[in-house]
Amino acid sequence: MSAIPRFTGDASPYGGGDPYADYRTADFPFTQYADLADRRLGAGVIAANDEFFAERENLLKPEAAEFDPEHFGHKGKIMDGWETRRRRGVSAAQPHPTEDDHDWALVRLGAPGVIRGIVVDTAHFRGNYPQAVSVEATSVAGSPSPEDLLADDVKWTTLVPRTAIGGHAANGFAVDVEQRFTHLRVNQHPDGGIARLRVHGEVAPDPQWLAVLGTFDLAALENGGQVEDASDRFYSPATNTIQPGRSRKMDDGWETRRRRDKGNDWIRYSLAAESEIRAVEIDTAYLKGNSAGWAALSVAAEGSEDWTEILPRTRLQPDTNHRFVLDAPAVGSRVRIDIYPDGGISRLRLYGSLTETGAARLTARHQELGG
Numbered sequence: 324m325s326a327i328p329r330f331t332g333d334a335s336p337y338g339g340g341d342p343y344a345d346y347r348t349a350d351f352p353f354t355q356y357a358d359l360a361d362r363r364l365g366a367g368v369i370a371a372n373d374e375f376f377a378e379r380e381n382l383l384k385p386e387a388a389e390f391d392p393e394h395f396g397h398k399g400k401i402m403d404g405w406e407t408r409r410r411r412g413v414s415a416a417q418p419h420p421t422e423d424d425h426d427w428a429l430v431r432l433g434a435p436g437v438i439r440g441i442v443v444d445t446a447h448f449r450g451n452y453p454q455a456v457s458v459e460a461t462s463v464a465g466s467p468s469p470e471d472l473l474a475d476d477v478k479w480t481t482l483v484p485r486t487a488i489g490g491h492a493a494n495g496f497a498v499d500v501e502q503r504f505t506h507l508r509v510n511q512h513p514d515g516g517i518a519r520l521r522v523h524g525e526v527a528p529d530p531q532w533l534a535v536l537g538t539f540d541l542a543a544l545e546n547g548g549q550v551e552d553a554s555d556r557f558y559s560p561a562t563n564t565i566q567p568g569r570s571r572k573m574d575d576g577w578e579t580r581r582r583r584d585k586g587n588d589w590i591r592y593s594l595a596a597e598s599e600i601r602a603v604e605i606d607t608a609y610l611k612g613n614s615a616g617w618a619a620l621s622v623a624a625e626g627s628e629d630w631t632e633i634l635p636r637t638r639l640q641p642d643t644n645h646r647f648v649l650d651a652p653a654v655g656s657r658v659r660i661d662i663y664p665d666g667g668i669s670r671l672r673l674y675g676s677l678t679e680t681g682a683a684r685l686t687a688r689h690q691e692l693g694g
Contacts, residue, residue: 327495327496327497328495329494330489330492330494331489332489332490333449334347334450337392342390342392345491346491346492346493347493348492348493349493351440351495351497352497353440353497353523354442354521356439356440356523356525357523357524357525357526357544358521359432359433359436359438359522359523359524359526360383360430360432360433360521360522361383361385361433361566362384362433363385363568364432364544364567365431365433365434365545365567366383366430366431366432366433367430368380368383368405368428369429369468369469369472370428370469370472371405371407371428371429372428373426373514374405375407375408376400376402376406376407376408377401377403378405379405379428381403381404381518381519382405382430382509382519382520383430387446387519388447388518388519390402390403390446402451402516402518403447404447405428405517405518406448406451406517407426407514407515410424410514420513420514424512424513425512425514426511427510428508429469429472429473429506430506430507430520431505432505432506432507432522433545434528434544434545435504435529436503436504436525436526436527437502437503437524437692438460438482438498438500439525440497441482441495441496441498441522442494442495442496442519442523443456443488443496443517444492444517444520444521445488445489445491445492445494446493446518447518448490448516448517448518449490449491450490451490451515451516452488452491452515453488453511453513453515454487454488454512454513454515455485455486455488455511456483456485456486456509456511456512456517457481457485457486458481458483458507458510459480459481459482459507459510460482460500460502460504461479461480461506461508462503462504462505462693463477463506467506472506472508479508480504482507483498485512501691501692502692502693503527503689503693507522526544526545526546526548526549527694528545528547528595528685529694530686530689533547533677533682534677534682538601538675538676541595541598541673541675541677542672543565543567543672544565544566546595547595547685548565548592548593548594549562549592549593550564550565550590551593552590552591553577553588553590554579554586554588555579555665556577557579558574559576561577561590563575563576563577563669564577564590564668564670564671565592565670566670569606569644569670570608570609570670572609573609573613576606576607576608576667576668576670577590577668578613578667579666579667581665582665585664587661587662588615588661588664589659589660589661590659590660590671591658591659592657592658592671593657594658594673595677595681595685596656596677596680596681596682597624597625597677597678597681597684598654598655598656598676598677598678599652599653599654599677599678600622600652600653600654600658600674600675601648601652602646602674602675603633603646603672603673603674604644604670604671604674605618605639605644605645605647605660605668606668606669606670606672607639607641607643607645607667608642608644608670609642609669610642611641611642612641613666613667614640614641614666614667615639615662615663615665615668616639616662616664617639617662618636618637618639618660618661618662618663618668619632619634619635619637619660619661620633620658620660621659622653622654622655622657623656623657623658624656627657630659633649636661639662652675654678658673
């Protein structure tokens with residue numbers, strides 16, 4: 324794997340036109356993983372020590388940060404991000420902040436998981452971004468308050484050591500800590516603004532919770548399902564198909580470009596663990612003139628390319644939730660949906676339960692990760 328690009332220093336002052344024209348970014352290898360800090364999963368910024376210029380909640384907005392050069396309020400320039408006031412020293416003789424002075428925000432992940440990479444995006448913060456950032460993580464059961472998380476007995480693990488970053492840039496950090504985390508502490512040294520935070524990783528569900536549920540959506544992101552690969556991500560990511568809830572607009576699903584050959588598009592998924600699938604939902608909500616024409620579903624064992632069809636090629640209707648009860652439970656840990664010839668679906672739901680083998684492997688993995 325090549326080194327992660329690094330951006331440091333100020334960006335040029337905004338000079339008019341497209342504010343993203345001089346934005347610095349790169350293709351980070353870990354963005355294939357879902358964003359564990361996605362609001363749709365239930366993530367939130369639950370506390371910050373300072374949000375004088377711009378509120379902390381902006382950090383997790385799903386869309387790219389916007390910039391309006393004329394947008395000012397009573398406290399100054401209004402930025403689409405989290406921005407703190409300028410830190411000062413203790414006296415005229417010591418006007419500068421100390422090396423230890425910093426601002427922080429506590430982030431609850433939408434789903435606990437293993438973090439593979441973090442993006443600290445300073446879009447539009449050109450001369451008011453932090454000099455450096457650091458990120459720590461912890462795993463605390465239940466629904467802890469900010470006071471609980473800041474208690475002395477909570478153990479924090481450093482994921483990103485204090486590192487200089489750049490303004491108006493996507494600053495990416497690969498993470499190689501093989502542990503399950505529930506919360507992050509994002510630190511900016513000494514002060515400044517961050518537009519967006521993205522936390523890419525693999526969901527690590529609680530086996531006890533899934534066992535109590537019994538029957539649940541085996542492909543759902545929040546339950547440990549994930550997209551392995553997809554034939555096309557031109558208009559929207561395939562991961563949208565396993566997000567919580569129903570799609571609320573067209574780009575909240577998965578849509579491919581128009582095919583001009585005789586092939587078809589597909590998505591491959593890993594389920595939470597080996598499972599028995601008993602019922603299927605294929606939803607084309609908000610895909611009206613561009614929904615898939617037909618769909619078929621197949622399963623395979625972990626690591627196997629020997630696919631068994633469980634739902635034959637079936638006609639789909641636009642903007643419709645289709646439900647299918649299987650004649651017999653289908654056992655597997657991987658699923659492939661093929662759509663014909665192209666188009667899209669908004670959600671795929673696979674209802675069933677873990678096999679004994681699947682439950683045992685999930686429990687063992689949970690323990691390995693410190694759960």
